[in-house]
Amino acid sequence: MSVKQLVSEAIDQNKIAIFSKSYCPYCRRAKALFAESFPDVETVVFELDERDDGSDIQAYLAELTGQRTVPNVFINKTHVGGSDAVAALHKQGGIAKLLQSEA
Numbered sequence: 001m002s003v004k005q006l007v008s009e010a011i012d013q014n015k016i017a018i019f020s021k022s023y024c025p026y027c028r029r030a031k032a033l034f035a036e037s038f039p040d041v042e043t044v045v046f047e048l049d050e051r052d053d054g055s056d057i058q059a060y061l062a063e064l065t066g067q068r069t070v071p072n073v074f075i076n077k078t079h080v081g082g083s084d085a086v087a088a089l090h091k092q093g094g095i096a097k098l099l100q101s102e103a
Helices: 003-013 023-035 056-063 083-091 094-100
Strands: 016-020 043-047 074-077 078-081
Touching: 003 016, 003 043, 003 056, 016 023, 016 056, 016 083, 023 043, 023 078, 023 083, 043 074, 056 074, 074 094, 078 094, 083 094
Parallel strands: 016 043
Antiparallel strands: 016 074, 074 078
């Protein structure tokens, strides 16, 4: 499977897709927010540092979104951004709204 196909399927087939690195504190914060606040929502996490194609995935995400950092979060096929963007959106109730929308 190509990197583009993997990323597209992850975004299209999951309510929440998180592209992360296992050692990243910002990634841990974003993953914890979803685990605590939305435990029943289908979430897929790709730990890019644990994959042979991780740097290729990160490069493709940068091309796709303009964001070069992790975490790189998609909710219901919508690019949300990184940890700060996720936290701000959650504080405003936006994550729940995105999860309810039909993408």
